[in-house]
Amino acid sequence: MTARRTGVFVCHCGTNIAATVDVKRVAVEMGQEEGVVFSKDYVYMCSDPGQSSVIKAIQDNQLDGVVISCCTPTLHEKTFRDVSTEAGLNPFRCEIANIREQCAWVHSNRDEATEKALKITTSAIRRVQNNEALTPIGVPVTRRAMVIGGGIAGIQASLDLANAGLDVVLVEKQPTLGGHMLQLSETFPTLDCSQCILSPKMVEVSKNKKIKLLTDAEVTEVSGFVGNFKVKVKQKAQYVDPELCKLCDDCTHVCPVVVPNEYDQGLTGRRAIFIPYAQAIPASFNLDEKSCLGLNPVVCGKCADVCEAQAINYDVKPKTYEEDVGAIVVATGFDLYGLENMGEYGMGKYEDVLDGLAFERLCSASGATGGHVLRPSDHKEPKEVVFIQCAGSRDPENHCAYCSKICCMYTAKHAMLYKHHVPDGQAYIFYIDIRSGGKGYEEFVQRGMEKDGTVYLRGRVSKVFEKDGKIKVMGVDTLAGRTIEIDADMVVLALAMQPSKGTADVAKTLKIGRDKDGFLAEAHPKLRPVESVTAGIFLAGAAQGPKDIPETVCQASAAAAKVIQLLSKEQLEHSPAVANVRLSHCTGCEMCVDACPYEAISLTGGGKAYVNEVLCEGCGTCQATCLRAAIDVKNITQLQIFDMINASIGG
Amino acid sequence: MASTPTQTPKDPSVFEPRIVAFLCKWCSSAGSDLAGVSRMQYPSNAVPITVMCSGSVSPVYILSAFNKGADGVLVSGCHPGDCHYLKGNYFARRKIFLVQKLLSFIGIEKDRFRMSWVSAAEGAKFAQVVEEFVRDIRTLGPQRKLKAKR
Numbered sequence: 001m002t003a004r005r006t007g008v009f010v011c012h013c014g015t016n017i018a019a020t021v022d023v024k025r026v027a028v029e030m031g032q033e034e035g036v037v038f039s040k041d042y043v044y045m046c047s048d049p050g051q052s053s054v055i056k057a058i059q060d061n062q063l064d065g066v067v068i069s070c071c072t073p074t075l076h077e078k079t080f081r082d083v084s085t086e087a088g089l090n091p092f093r094c095e096i097a098n099i100r101e102q103c104a105w106v107h108s109n110r111d112e113a114t115e116k117a118l119k120i121t122t123s124a125i126r127r128v129q130n131n132e133a134l135t136p137i138g139v140p141v142t143r144r145a146m147v148i149g150g151g152i153a154g155i156q157a158s159l160d161l162a163n164a165g166l167d168v169v170l171v172e173k174q175p176t177l178g179g180h181m182l183q184l185s186e187t188f189p190t191l192d193c194s195q196c197i198l199s200p201k202m203v204e205v206s207k208n209k210k211i212k213l214l215t216d217a218e219v220t221e222v223s224g225f226v227g228n229f230k231v232k233v234k235q236k237a238q239y240v241d242p243e244l245c246k247l248c249d250d251c252t253h254v255c256p257v258v259v260p261n262e263y264d265q266g267l268t269g270r271r272a273i274f275i276p277y278a279q280a281i282p283a284s285f286n287l288d289e290k291s292c293l294g295l296n297p298v299v300c301g302k303c304a305d306v307c308e309a310q311a312i313n314y315d316v317k318p319k320t321y322e323e324d325v326g327a328i329v330v331a332t333g334f335d336l337y338g339l340e341n342m343g344e345y346g347m348g349k350y351e352d353v354l355d356g357l358a359f360e361r362l363c364s365a366s367g368a369t370g371g372h373v374l375r376p377s378d379h380k381e382p383k384e385v386v387f388i389q390c391a392g393s394r395d396p397e398n399h400c401a402y403c404s405k406i407c408c409m410y411t412a413k414h415a416m417l418y419k420h421h422v423p424d425g426q427a428y429i430f431y432i433d434i435r436s437g438g439k440g441y442e443e444f445v446q447r448g449m450e451k452d453g454t455v456y457l458r459g460r461v462s463k464v465f466e467k468d469g470k471i472k473v474m475g476v477d478t479l480a481g482r483t484i485e486i487d488a489d490m491v492v493l494a495l496a497m498q499p500s501k502g503t504a505d506v507a508k509t510l511k512i513g514r515d516k517d518g519f520l521a522e523a524h525p526k527l528r529p530v531e532s533v534t535a536g537i538f539l540a541g542a543a544q545g546p547k548d549i550p551e552t553v554c555q556a557s558a559a560a561a562k563v564i565q566l567l568s569k570e571q572l573e574h575s576p577a578v579a580n581v582r583l584s585h586c587t588g589c590e591m592c593v594d595a596c597p598y599e600a601i602s603l604t605g606g607g608k609a610y611v612n613e614v615l616c617e618g619c620g621t622c623q624a625t626c627l628r629a630a631i632d633v634k635n636i637t638q639l640q641i642f643d644m645i646n647a648s649i650g651g
Numbered sequence: 652m653a654s655t656p657t658q659t660p661k662d663p664s665v666f667e668p669r670i671v672a673f674l675c676k677w678c679s680s681a682g683s684d685l686a687g688v689s690r691m692q693y694p695s696n697a698v699p700i701t702v703m704c705s706g707s708v709s710p711v712y713i714l715s716a717f718n719k720g721a722d723g724v725l726v727s728g729c730h731p732g733d734c735h736y737l738k739g740n741y742f743a744r745r746k747i748f749l750v751q752k753l754l755s756f757i758g759i760e761k762d763r764f765r766m767s768w769v770s771a772a773e774g775a776k777f778a779q780v781v782e783e784f785v786r787d788i789r790t791l792g793p794q795r796k797l798k799a800k801r
Contacts, residue, residue, distance in 0.1 A: 074684065100687065101686075106778070116695045516772055521771065533771060597736050598736075619703050621738075621742050624708055636703065641702075645700065645712065645715055648716075
């Protein structure tokens, strides 16, 4: 059916559009287009008077289709489709012509921009005149959620979801919950012990019947769509049964293998059978299959021999779980910028040049040295320590262009903690700027300078090298205008934060985007900060961008709230702009069946293609594949596209 | 505002190509929105048609555009592997070679058709793709071979 009473509404957007596009001319010329019976321009179409004028025009002129020429449809398509509904017009008879982002804002020549705006608007008119009136399709919802990542973000999101009565599957790659926060000694600006504030939440997760915890596990496959995802999770072989393990520690005493302990940033060693932290959840020893000899019982097998609980079984195989969930929260966290990248600061070359997390482990009571700050090389107390901020951050030429946001604060904390451990020691901090925005943050930095005598040196470090058992740090103090040489006992680098190593794979599996730095991309930087572009997938924590613990917790709770909102509905609305088969043209060649990414098309008994409308996402791949033009996506049919091409060329 | 609108009349000696740009909704159209929000400037010759997926762009659309008088056709989608619809852009990618071969066969320079991958975060890349494409089509001059006589 062709609509022939079309209305066109051209927005000035203040001067945003009107400064470059002659909107009055657009409105006048569009009024002369075939089938257009009403056309006007208005300063702010999205304002209440603007919306009312659309409603009035639809009703007064019995419009059967409207085009709003304004900003991108991602902003106001919903507004104007709701307005259409209010006026009694089917919302799918409303189309947006984007003359702001794709026209006014990217061109400066008024004539050229106006010409282009005319083409874009005509194209939308041609489309809307052949749009069908559609009704959204109702789809049932799986009232269950998955959280990927068991750091503080994942823990908080899981608890919020479970406490709202939803079943949660929490998937963590490591053998324990806790993420990087569990490695920290104290947290700024209150100096709370990190483990003391985190472990109650971890225990809560383990006790909560609504949460199914899968550690040592990774998501391998995701299919389905918002409200109904099917997720495959692969869990590594659990050689130690967490139900049976009594945490007696007998196994580690007999294990002959020693490897660097990654939970202590390699400052200590661990056995092939080990527990990452005393507070680990699940509370169980783990067998690291990469370093264990006992998987070949002829070679070893000592731990199984001494295990009285008989919790160890070398024959266990990896498991694959298939979970049905309605929504997914991605909280895969961060990693530090690789040591290998920071050769200029002697990282990886000198034992006493450490990263921030290693320094946390030195300060931590549960850490490598039992809470004493000692040099890794000779176990002596360091008397002068140099902290270098922005190691890898804010350096677009060589490293990461962005600010890692938390380093100013944690370096201030490190210097303070160091002074508390070594009262006669001296801490120096090389910095570019001190960024201490946040409640109590600036006061914290000041406290470090005033009470603990931290010396701040504004400038970059040029060279770090070892000389006579000391680490010589050469830099410049740009405020005093002099060069600085410090014979330090230890150097701590505030390395940049990066998305955790598996982030790219997770993003690929879930089909969500990443930004230029590799962090997960939010749907809108300001207004939809916890949603990914894919409906039903939400983001939390440092995987989305560098952030500290309070912000991470905020975002995790926000993501959980979004999931609760989504899953509180009985039914979800599925877009009715789905593929439609013209049976008279279909020959049953099955090319569309093969092309469909969602397996939504099948062949009926009569040898014709049939579209399952609930599964169809309306991508149109079938449309481009069909040789006989027998399949079309509603409201963007081939005939509509031909009309739009015509309009775009100005023909 | 990044720039002040100008009223300079067009230089008639400069060939202004007519270009149709098929942009997928999720990546390239979003990327072009970002170019807009960031006020990046590029030539106005390419008129966008937002489609759901680059995989939905049939070779027939491309030929139809040339037939209607387009001097160039751009199709832009999500990066391979990042398709919002899982694998639509792989179908699009397979068609590039076919379309270019077909264009050469019927006597149209194959460079009049271009495919690019622009993600939602790549506003600058979108502006650059359009700028380069317009420049290249300007060099090629008007497309007369397939344009229907009216």
